[in-house]
Amino acid sequence: MTDILTADEQRSLRALVAMIIPASAKHGVPGADDDAIFADILGSLGRDVGHVVAALRRLRVLAGGVFADLDTARRDAVAEVFRVEGGVDLVRLSNIALQCYYRDDRVMRSLGMEPRPPFPKGFEVEQGDWSLLDPVRARAKIWRDAP
């Protein structure tokens, strides 16, 4: 997918996803512009590539040039406008960023998850307290007879 976006569009996309999910020293996690995560994003545009391209074109218009080349204050202002009016194109773009970010090993570990697919190991779910059902068991039938 890297050949679909121009170098400027890739830089702007990277700058944008870093603003959506920045790195956090507090939580010990990278930002969405991390090398591995951003490579995953570029490789995951898939059926939404048209939306991403449209979003980046709109971003360029709002920025009056290459978004990534703006100074910090101007970038913040443009991003805020884009966040509000980006529409479905921005939603699809941010969904791709989120799906790649939250499957990164480092991020999953920070959330207490094992970095693995659900199958084949599966997960434990506690049975819970079935005595909670006692008051419901005591109820008379609530379904209606029908003629």
Place this chain on the structure above:
Amino acid sequence: MALDKVDVVIIGAGASGGAVAWSLAETRMRIVCLEQGDWQKPSEYPSAGRDWEARQMNDMNPSPNRRAREADYPINEDDSPIKIANFNGVGGGTVLYAAHFPRFHPSDFRVKSLDGVGDDWPIDYKTLEPFYAENDRMTGVSGLAGDPAYPPKQPMMPPLPLGKGGAMLARGLNKLGWHWWPSDSAIATTDYEGRAKCINLGHCTSGCAQGAKASTDITYFPMAMRAGVEVRTRARVREITVGPDGMASGVVYYDDKGVEQFQPAEVVIVACNGVGTPRMLLNSVSGKFPNGIANSSGLVGKNLMFHPYARIYGYFDGPTDGYRGPGDCIWSQEFYETDRARGFLRGYTFELTRGQGAVMAAVHGMATGRLPWGEDHHDAYRKLFSHRAGMVGICEDLPEEHNTVTLDPVLKDSNGIPAPKITYTLSENSRRMLDHAVARGTDILKAAGAYDVGHEAPLQEGGWHLMGTARMGKDPERSVVNEWGRSHDVKNLFIVDGSIFVTSAGVNPTCTIQALALYVADAMKQRLANLFD
């Protein structure tokens, strides 16, 4: 060149196609089931990979328009606030369903008599009861006997675990004094008939890699095929043909190479769901049936019913089950039966659900404005992820003739077959019911301790249940098939899917779709000597 004539051709290998194929197999008739999709490989289901949540938004999306696989056909749903969900492949919708498996209630078959709306079914709960039980055995249903919201029934296996989220919500319901019960689920909680038990993969709605969830590709079809049924995949049926005698003579389909084939048959059974079936019938035009086969009543494609869904969710200080465990958990039918004081007729089921995966927690958080951009993203996310539980209200939809499936004048599938167009308006009764579900669901979540509650109603992507578009009845002017699924107009044409529903009830329909298919198959077997009389 025509293929060899078969006794029975079944169109569609989903929930009802599997049940009817298996039941008829014991007759030793030659039966062929044509399916436009493929067999699924459980090892390729999303939960076997790291991109499991991403795939649910893409190639395993429940929307055929978004999924857009080769086996899918497009649907024009611009004129509907509720969008279609389905799956095309062996197993059909059961591949992607949540496996919530409630039966209808006795009152659901007598809507007109009891509440003065809709219509009564030509059959009743007692008629279907043995077929419900047979379907439960074939499917492998987990649950708990003794639910005061139902006549007695006996699930095969113990219920799914309550978990943290279920227990939390159950406490809320108990505070309010409202009904709840472990959901009947088509998910094995013990090893069952060669299927391994559930290991809480937590992603039932994009296929079960473990095989614990009962989709018909692993339940009915293997048994039907061992009994001699042939399943022919990548076979997309264009139309049902009619002979000079006015009887169905077979079907025309496109094979996996796109080559047109004619499959002659003594009996044609349609099992394509509440959208695919009327599309098939309306596309089957002939001199005798210029408005589509089996459509002398003019009701093919009319009375489309969904279940309008309300989703109500809350965030809690304590942890919920998050990404672990099946969505199925417990249900509440406190508001199921009609109470006119509520301002609407009929009612709904609350299907209480666990949490979300890591990606969906973020996507939903962003969409609802709970998850900001920038520095605060991470703190906000950690309050959402694995802190959510909730429910959906599954509202009974009443039949209205202006809600329709028709043929789109422009849109076609990859074989050039006209695609369906959905025209649907939410009724005032449904809107009031949704509002009630949102209000009462909010009560439950607050009683359970949620500090932040949200909702969506109607759920736009919630068109999972497709019913009513070829309804059954005794009057040929008011129905498409008779009380045992045979077309009034064409005596060797049967329909067995959700399109024959008269009303929708307020529960997931798969269990009833399959019980009906078994019932129709049984009626056919009882009448084999004079089936066409």
